[in-house]
Amino acid sequence: MIELVVNQTRRRFDGDPATPLADLKGKSITTIEGLGAKGLHPLQAAWIEHAVPQCGYCQSGQIMQAASLLQSKPHPSDSEIDSAMASNLCRCGTYPRIRAAIRLVASGRKAAPANAAKQDRS
Numbered sequence: 836m837i838e839l840v841v842n843q844t845r846r847r848f849d850g851d852p853a854t855p856l857a858d859l860k861g862k863s864i865t866t867i868e869g870l871g872a873k874g875l876h877p878l879q880a881a882w883i884e885h886a887v888p889q890c891g892y893c894q895s896g897q898i899m900q901a902a903s904l905l906q907s908k909p910h911p912s913d914s915e916i917d918s919a920m921a922s923n924l925c926r927c928g929t930y931p932r933i934r935a936a937i938r939l940v941a942s943g944r945k946a947a948p949a950n951a952a953k954q955d956r957s
């Protein structure tokens with residue numbers, strides 16, 4: 836998540852206040868590495884199937900935001916996906932593939948990462 840400092844207050848890119856690290860003492864934090872600690876997470880497999888990343892810069896944040904969305908809303912609509920993902924910017928414009936990967940996980944169908952190379956990157 837990108838943070839900005841506005842009038843001495845740290846803010847996330849979407850304008851909400853950032854959570855100081857000290858406020859997370861004693862709480863569990865999952866990172867992109869932890870998400871797939873026991874093998875590919877369904878979102879990671881879906882990301883591969885849909886060949887989502889281009890440069891890759893934003894992708895850790897995109898996947899973590901998608902994981903958060905699906906945890907709170909397992910079957911989001913397209914508008915709910917767009918709304919949840921709106922604060923994660925992708926300079927490469929991978930939004931259609933991100934949405935497709937999230938839809939795949941929400942559908943319950945297992946991704947087939949071996950077919951990733953055959954996917955159309957449209």
Ligand code: FES
Pocket residue numbers: 888889890891892893894924925926927928929
């Ligand atoms: S894949 Fe390049 S910024 Fe998102």
